[in-house]
Amino acid sequence: MSWNASIKHFSCPGMRASTIACGWVSASSSVIALNLSNFLFFGTLHGINFSLLPNLDTVKFRNNTLYRNIPPSITSLSKLTVLDLNNNLLSGNIPPSLGRVTSLRLLDLAGNSFSGSIPGSIGSLQNLMFLYLQENMISGSIPSEIGNLNSLQDLFLQPNSLTGSIPGTIGNMTSLAKLWFQ
Numbered sequence: 327m328s329w330n331a332s333i334k335h336f337s338c339p340g341m342r343a344s345t346i347a348c349g350w351v352s353a354s355s356s357v358i359a360l361n362l363s364n365f366l367f368f369g370t371l372h373g374i375n376f377s378l379l380p381n382l383d384t385v386k387f388r389n390n391t392l393y394r395n396i397p398p399s400i401t402s403l404s405k406l407t408v409l410d411l412n413n414n415l416l417s418g419n420i421p422p423s424l425g426r427v428t429s430l431r432l433l434d435l436a437g438n439s440f441s442g443s444i445p446g447s448i449g450s451l452q453n454l455m456f457l458y459l460q461e462n463m464i465s466g467s468i469p470s471e472i473g474n475l476n477s478l479q480d481l482f483l484q485p486n487s488l489t490g491s492i493p494g495t496i497g498n499m500t501s502l503a504k505l506w507f508q
Contacts, residue, residue, distance in 0.1 A: 361468040362496040363410070370394040370407040377402040388412040388434070395419075398493040401426050410460065413437035420464070436482065441465065449474035456480045460506065463487060484504040 367390040376382065376399040382407045392411065395418035400409070402490045406427050416438040424433070425447025431454060435443050440462040448457070449471025455480060464486040472481075473495020483497075491505070 330437040337363055353481075355380055358382060358405075359386075360397075362390070364394070365390055367392060369401070370397075372397045376400045380405070380408055384408040384427075386410040387414065390414050392416055396421050396422060396424070400424075404425060405429055407431045407453075410434040410439065415439060417438065417441065419443075420445055420448075420459075422447040424448070428452060428469040430454050431477075432456040435462065437461045439463055443467070444469055444472070446471040450474060451475060452477065454467070454478055455501070458482045460484050461486075465489065465493075470495045475499055477501050479503045 355378060357379055360382060361384065363386045367387070369392065370391060372394065373389070374397070376397065382402070382403050385400070386405065386408065388410050389412070391417065392414040396411070396416065398421070401421065401423040404427070407429050409430060411434065412434045413436070416435070417440060419442035420435065420440050422445035425445065428451060430451050433451070433454060436454070436458040441464065443466030444459065444464060446469040449469065452474070454475050455477050457475070457480065460482040465488065467490030468483070468488060470493040471495060476499060477498050479501050481502060481504070
């Protein structure tokens with residue numbers, strides 16, 4: 327496939343692939359949305375150098391067969407507002423470095439195999455409105471820093487293996503409309 331540098335949104339509905347081969351990604355820094363949901367990808371995101379796509383505000387790879395962890399280069403996307411990796415086979419810890427992507431409004435990591443605890447750095451995402459972490463293997467307690475998410479409307483954490491009490495700081499979340507625990 328040849329790359330058209332004027333393309334701003336890239337989506338491939340109905341197209342199927344067995345592996346991610348994204349050599350074209352490095353061809354343009356003008357792409358602002360990358361939607362490869364329902365693409366039947368099998369592989370990792372580590373072959374994509376997200377730092378070469380500095381204008382991305384939307385990354386959607388939902389309903390694929392992606393495995394391993396979230397690559398560190400994704401945290402270089404300072405304009406990212408939507409990160410949707412729902413329903414894959416991603417694993418490892420939720421990277422604390424996601425707390426540096428302060429432009430995020432939606433973070434959907436549901437339906438994967440993430441383990442470990444919810445990083446306290448998630449409380450740095452002041453613009454976050456939707457946080458979906460359900461259907462993983464997350465353990466530990468809910469960090470008190472989650473109460474810093476004043477814009478958060480949806481918080482879905484069920485089912486995971488969370489322990490401890492619900493932090494009182496959740497009372498600070500004045501925009502919260504939907505709260506789902508176990």
